[in-house]
Amino acid sequence: MLEVRGLSVRYGPLLALDDASLEVLPGRICGLVGANGSGKSTLFNAVMGLVAPEAGTIIIDGTPGAIARRRGVVGYVPQEDAVDRDFPISVGEVVTTGRYGHMGPLRRPSRADRQAVEAAMERTGIDGLSRRQIGELSGGQRKRVFVARAIAQGARLLLLDEPFAGVDRVSEAAIVGLLRELAAEGCAVLVSTHDLGSLRELADDAVLLAGRVLAAGPIEQVLTPQAIAHAFGAEAAAGEGMLR
Ligand SMILES: Nc1ncnc2c1ncn2[C@@H]1O[C@H](COP(=O)(O)OP(=O)(O)OP(=O)(O)O)[C@@H](O)[C@H]1O
Ligand SMILES: [Mg+2]
Numbered sequence: 001m002l003e004v005r006g007l008s009v010r011y012g013p014l015l016a017l018d019d020a021s022l023e024v025l026p027g028r029i030c031g032l033v034g035a036n037g038s039g040k041s042t043l044f045n046a047v048m049g050l051v052a053p054e055a056g057t058i059i060i061d062g063t064p065g066a067i068a069r070r071r072g073v074v075g076y077v078p079q080e081d082a083v084d085r086d087f088p089i090s091v092g093e094v095v096t097t098g099r100y101g102h103m104g105p106l107r108r109p110s111r112a113d114r115q116a117v118e119a120a121m122e123r124t125g126i127d128g129l130s131r132r133q134i135g136e137l138s139g140g141q142r143k144r145v146f147v148a149r150a151i152a153q154g155a156r157l158l159l160l161d162e163p164f165a166g167v168d169r170v171s172e173a174a175i176v177g178l179l180r181e182l183a184a185e186g187c188a189v190l191v192s193t194h195d196l197g198s199l200r201e202l203a204d205d206a207v208l209l210a211g212r213v214l215a216a217g218p219i220e221q222v223l224t225p226q227a228i229a230h231a232f233g234a235e236a237a238a239g240e241g242m243l244r
Contacts, residue, residue, distance in 0.1 A: 001026045001157050001188035002047065007056030009042050016042045018212040020056070024157065024188045024205075029179055031199045031219065032192040034209035035232050040192040041079050043209070044161050048076050060157055068157075072101035075150025077143060079161035079192075091137070091145050092130035095121055098153035120152035125174060140171040147178065158182060160191040164198070176202050196228065 002024040009017040017039045024030045032040050045051040047058055049066055060068035068074060075098070098120070099113040109117070121127040124144040134142065143163050150158055158179070164172045179189050179202070193199060199206065199219070206222040208214040210231050215222045 001061055002190060003059040004043070004047070005057045007043070007046060007058065008054045009046055009051055010054045016211065017046070020209070020213050022207045022213060022216050024190045026156070026186050026188045027183055028204040029183050029189040029191060029202060030205040030207060031203035032190055032207050032209060033194065033196065033199065033231065035194060038209045038231070039211050040209060041161055044076070044159050044192065047159060048074070070101070072153050073156050075153050075155030075158045077146040077150065077160040077163055079165070086135055089134055090130065091126060091132050091134060092117065094134055094145050095148045095152050098149035101153065116152045116154070120148040123151060124148040124178065140167040143167060143175065144171070147175065156187055158187055158189045160189070162192055164193060164195060172198070196223070199223070
């Protein structure tokens with residue numbers, strides 16, 4: 001569903017991603033794992049077309065990334081919310097933006113659009129929050145709003161950048177359960193985290209990142225003590241699961 005080949009991204013003199021290649025398959029959850037500054041958000045930004053790569057290709061659902069994004073194939077839950085906290089927009093309106101690709105130029109929601117929005121909000125447990133302003137929500141609630149937007153959109157590739165940061169265990173379990181359901185329905189999910197502790201419960205595959213891809217494949221093959229030591233340092237490898 002997502003195929004990244006030879007991706008390099010540069011910020012001025014800094015090469016944030018160096019020749020990265022990875023694949024995310026339908027029906028599977030892939031953990032994008034790496035220390036702070038290892039290039040996880042940069043990879044998401046490149047897949048979303050928010051930064052221009054220096055080299056490489058991004059193929060989504062068999063077509064160039066830009067086309068797939070326009071078709072609404074890609075749902076994105078950003079690390080820092082892309083929506084300005086002070087911007088006056090309600091939860092229901094944010095989730096409805098996921099339907100824009102399905103609407104005409106006037107963006108008037110049809111009955112089907114409204115039903116998709118309602119169903120997505122129920123599924124993510126935010127149906128009581130529809131009229132609340134996005135800036136009034138807690139961090140965990142906001143994550144659910146963006147997951148709901150991706151569901152309403154009918155995205156088949158889901159990108160989640162640190163969805164569990166600052167989220168309590170109940171919310172985390174709810175999001176993990178939801179991602180597993182979406183994968184079972186055939187979605188491909190790429191989720192970044194620096195929390196190795198809960199990764200094995202979540203992901204089928206993993207990509208270990210440190211500016212470049214250190215390892216990629218089924219999770220048990222990727223998360224070896226040696227590879228973790230390489231990505232996070234020896235201490236992390238010794239006390240795996242202690243990271244937060
Ligand atoms: N807009 C930018 N301009 C310049 N440098 C940047 C920019 N965004 C990121 N970087 C740098 O690129 C590198 C990769 O950053 P990135 O945000 O992708 O890391 P990350 O793995 O997402 O980290 P974290 O776990 O802290 O979210 C870092 O060294 C960072 O300082
Ligand atoms: Mg990041």
